[in-house]
Amino acid sequence: MRPHVTVIHRARGIVVPYADRIDHVSDAVTYVSWSPVADGVPAELAAEVVTLDDMSEVAAAVRALAQRFGRPERIVALSEFDLLVAAQLRAEFGIAGDRPDYVLRFRDKLVMGEAVRAAGVSAPDFRAAPDAAAVTEFAREYGYPLIVKPRLGAGSAGILKLDGPADLVRLPDLAAEPYLVQVFCPDGVGAVDGVWTGTELGAWSASAYRGACLEFANGGASLGYIEIDDAVVLEALKEFSTSVLIALSNNVATVFHLELFLSVVDGVVRPRFLEVAARIAGGETTHMWREVHGHDLAGSAVDAQLGRPLAAEPLTDGWVVGELLIHPPVTPPCTVVATHLDVSREYAPYHLSVPAPGTEITETFGYVDIGAAFRFRGRSTAEVTEAVRHTVAGFRMDCVATPALPDPVLPDPLAVA
Numbered sequence: 001m002r003p004h005v006t007v008i009h010r011a012r013g014i015v016v017p018y019a020d021r022i023d024h025v026s027d028a029v030t031y032v033s034w035s036p037v038a039d040g041v042p043a044e045l046a047a048e049v050v051t052l053d054d055m056s057e058v059a060a061a062v063r064a065l066a067q068r069f070g071r072p073e074r075i076v077a078l079s080e081f082d083l084l085v086a087a088q089l090r091a092e093f094g095i096a097g098d099r100p101d102y103v104l105r106f107r108d109k110l111v112m113g114e115a116v117r118a119a120g121v122s123a124p125d126f127r128a129a130p131d132a133a134a135v136t137e138f139a140r141e142y143g144y145p146l147i148v149k150p151r152l153g154a155g156s157a158g159i160l161k162l163d164g165p166a167d168l169v170r171l172p173d174l175a176a177e178p179y180l181v182q183v184f185c186p187d188g189v190g191a192v193d194g195v196w197t198g199t200e201l202g203a204w205s206a207s208a209y210r211g212a213c214l215e216f217a218n219g220g221a222s223l224g225y226i227e228i229d230d231a232v233v234l235e236a237l238k239e240f241s242t243s244v245l246i247a248l249s250n251n252v253a254t255v256f257h258l259e260l261f262l263s264v265v266d267g268v269v270r271p272r273f274l275e276v277a278a279r280i281a282g283g284e285t286t287h288m289w290r291e292v293h294g295h296d297l298a299g300s301a302v303d304a305q306l307g308r309p310l311a312a313e314p315l316t317d318g319w320v321v322g323e324l325l326i327h328p329p330v331t332p333p334c335t336v337v338a339t340h341l342d343v344s345r346e347y348a349p350y351h352l353s354v355p356a357p358g359t360e361i362t363e364t365f366g367y368v369d370i371g372a373a374f375r376f377r378g379r380s381t382a383e384v385t386e387a388v389r390h391t392v393a394g395f396r397m398d399c400v401a402t403p404a405l406p407d408p409v410l411p412d413p414l415a416v417a
Helices: 035-040 055-069 083-093 100-107 109-118 132-142 165-170 213-217 231-249 285-293 297-305 381-394
Strands: 004-009 028-034 048-052 074-077 126-128 146-150 160-162 179-183 188-196 201-210 222-227 254-265 268-277 320-326 334-341 351-353 372-378 395-401
Touching: 004 035, 004 055, 028 035, 028 055, 035 048, 048 055, 055 083, 074 083, 074 297, 083 100, 100 109, 100 268, 109 126, 109 179, 109 231, 109 268, 126 132, 132 146, 132 165, 132 179, 160 165, 188 231, 188 297, 201 231, 201 285, 201 320, 213 222, 222 381, 231 254, 231 268, 254 297, 285 297, 285 320, 285 372, 320 381, 372 381, 381 395
Parallel strands: 004 028, 004 074, 028 048
Antiparallel strands: 126 179, 146 160, 146 179, 188 201, 188 254, 201 222, 222 320, 254 268, 320 372, 334 395, 351 372
16 A cells, blocks of 8 residues: 555645645645635546545545555645644544644744743733733723734634624624733734745745735735845844744754734844734735745645655845735625726736626625736835735726625415415
C-alpha cells in the first residue's frame, strides 16, 4: 500500500500547487474539498476526492479515507478555518505535523496575545471576555473605546467597536463562543507576510494598509495594501516579527500573516502586536508574490505542512507591490450595471479583476469575489501609493440591488378540490 497523504482544501481565489509539491505517484493523495472550490484540486492525479457542502463534516470524511487508504502520514490544510481540525486529526492518528496546542497559538487571539506579551512584545491591553460583566469591568479600568472580538475569528468577522457605555447593548452573546476585549488602538495598521524557517525570517515583506480591515468588513468602500520600502521601518519590523515568531513558533517552520499597529513619529518606529496567523495572506498577496516577487507562498505553505524545511532566502527582486479592493456601492446581493476605469498608463494596475455588467455580487465576507480587485507594482512605495490613489479616484462601478425572490405561493392545505 502506498503512503497516504490527505489534503483538506478550502482555498478560494488562489491556485495551490498541490501537483508540484506532493508526489501523486509514490503517494496515495486523497482530498477533502469544499465543493465550491473543488476545481482547485488535481482530481486526475488524486486517489480520491471527497467534496463537501458542509465543512463541519471534514473530520468524518478524513477518518473514512483513512479506513480505505490507511492512516495518513501527513494531513495538509492551508485554510485558517481548517488548521485546528487538521491538528486534532493528527493527534488522533498519532502522526507528524502541527498539533492543537501549537495551532491555538496562531488561532486563539487570547492565547497568542498572552504568549507574545510574556515575551515582552508590545500590544494594547486585553483580557478574556466571557460575559458582559467582564467587558464592563475592563471598560471601568481602561475607558473607551474598546474592541470586542471572537478569539477564534478570522477576516475581521464579528468584531465590535464600543465607543461608550451606551454601546454595551450591542454586545453579542459572549457565551456562544470565546471572546476577548481589548483597548482600541488608533494607530495605523500594517502587516508582515512571509516565511519563518523556525528560527529566522526567510522571504518576507511588510505593508501598510490604506484603510482598515475592520471598516472594510463592515461595508467600507475600499481597502488598500502597499508594501513598505523605508529601510528604518523595515529593520524595526524585522526585529518585531522575529520576536513574535520566536515567542509562538516553538522552532516550527511556517508561512505567516502578522498584523500590527504601526506608528512612526520623529523617526521612531513603534510597532504593536495585533494578531498573527500561520497561513498565507488573503486578497491579492499570494498572486503578487508569485507574479512579481517570484516566490510561491502557497507552495511554501504546502511544504511546511509536509514537514519540509523552508529556505531562509530573502526577497531580492526590488519591486514594491500593492493591492486595492473595492466594494460595490450597493450592499450585496447586487448586480453590476456598468464599470469604468479612467486612469493614465503611468498609474494603471498591472492586473485587474472587475466584474462584468450583469454579474451578481453576493459575497459580503472576506477578500475574494467581493467586488473589484487591482494589483500594482512599482519601484517605490510612493509610486505604488500614487497608482492606488489614482485608481480609487478613476474607478466607478454602478450596481443595483438584486430583487428578492418572492415567497413561494403554497397551496392551502385546508382547501378542498
